[in-house]
Amino acid sequence: MYFFKTTEELKRHISQNKSSNQKIGFVPTMGALHQGHLSLIQQSQSVCSHTICSVFVNPTQFNESSDLQKYPRTPAKDIELLTLVGTDILFMPKLSEVYPNGMESSLAIDLKGLDSVMEGKFRPGHFEGVTQVVHRLLELTQPDVLFMGQKDFQQCVIVGRMIKALSLDLELVACPIVRNSSGLALSSRNMRLSVRGREQALILFASLQKAKVTLEKESVKSIVSSVKKQFLESNADLEYFEIVDGHTLEPIADEKDTDFVVACIAAYIEGVRLIDNMILKGGF
Numbered sequence: 001m002y003f004f005k006t007t008e009e010l011k012r013h014i015s016q017n018k019s020s021n022q023k024i025g026f027v028p029t030m031g032a033l034h035q036g037h038l039s040l041i042q043q044s045q046s047v048c049s050h051t052i053c054s055v056f057v058n059p060t061q062f063n064e065s066s067d068l069q070k071y072p073r074t075p076a077k078d079i080e081l082l083t084l085v086g087t088d089i090l091f092m093p094k095l096s097e098v099y100p101n102g103m104e105s106s107l108a109i110d111l112k113g114l115d116s117v118m119e120g121k122f123r124p125g126h127f128e129g130v131t132q133v134v135h136r137l138l139e140l141t142q143p144d145v146l147f148m149g150q151k152d153f154q155q156c157v158i159v160g161r162m163i164k165a166l167s168l169d170l171e172l173v174a175c176p177i178v179r180n181s182s183g184l185a186l187s188s189r190n191m192r193l194s195v196r197g198r199e200q201a202l203i204l205f206a207s208l209q210k211a212k213v214t215l216e217k218e219s220v221k222s223i224v225s226s227v228k229k230q231f232l233e234s235n236a237d238l239e240y241f242e243i244v245d246g247h248t249l250e251p252i253a254d255e256k257d258t259d260f261v262v263a264c265i266a267a268y269i270e271g272v273r274l275i276d277n278m279i280l281k282g283g284f
């Protein structure tokens with residue numbers, strides 16, 4: 001595995017080695033890698049000739065500095081895992097490599113309101129940071145295919161919108177959510193949970209499953225209110241639970257309103273903010 005820490009090394013390697021018959025896959029991450037991340041690498045390897053992974057904890061997408069400070073960092077283990085799965089290139093830059101001219105963004109994209117709901121509502125500025133860093137990393141890695149996890153559903157939709165708005169010449173592949181055997185979606189943030197916290201966190205998956213099973217039998221309003229009630233009776237703190245149109249991210253009143261229905265949830269367990277989602281109808 002080639003391991004680059006500077007943009008100069010990365011760019012030189014790419015320009016010297018890129019040829020027209022290669023298909024480059026790119027997997028951006030913030031590290032503390034787990035099987036969810038590795039599934040993206042594996043998906044890339046199955047369709048691309050070369051796979052680049054980046055590990056960079058991007059400060060501009062954190063709206064709370066304490067969240068950024070507490071974000072898990074396991075660089076040695078990340079290098080080991082990426083080597084083990086046969087990643088071709090790891091890019092693990094310092095802040096000044098990604099933002100040599102400072103963290104102010106000059107990128108202006110009309111996200112059509114996709115960034116003002118759910119994550120965008122509760123994490124102001126989050127998606128400006130996400131689009132800024134993804135755009136910068138795409139500029140450096142020049143991939144043909146970008147692999148992102150459906151775990152961050154809204155992020156996938158917004159990056160898809162960015163690609164369209166800027167007419168970027170690449171394909172976005174949204175990869176399925178990897179869960180543990182109990183249903184908990186793998187997340188770097190799970191490391192911060194106790195064993196009991198991980199059990200309590202199953203309420204997120206249970207809520208999504210409930211929505212999936214009852215979508216055709218109950219009204220959206222009644223599903224949402226019963227999930228909210230369950231949270232009131234639990235130790236978890238619900239931030240939002242919404243059943244939305246997967247294209248517009250707007251809440252729906254009836255499942256027949258759209259061909260793409262997604263349930264999205266964010267909640268705090270032991271002070272750790274977790275998100276999850278489930279496609280209830282249709283898909284990307």
Ligand code: AMP
Pocket residue numbers: 028029030031035036037039040147148149150151152175176177178179185186187188
């Ligand atoms: P992160 O390091 O959390 O920014 O995640 C990097 C990429 O991995 C994003 O595209 C995530 O959506 C994806 N990812 C994170 N967790 C999972 C998971 N459990 N299953 C599939 N993809 C995931």
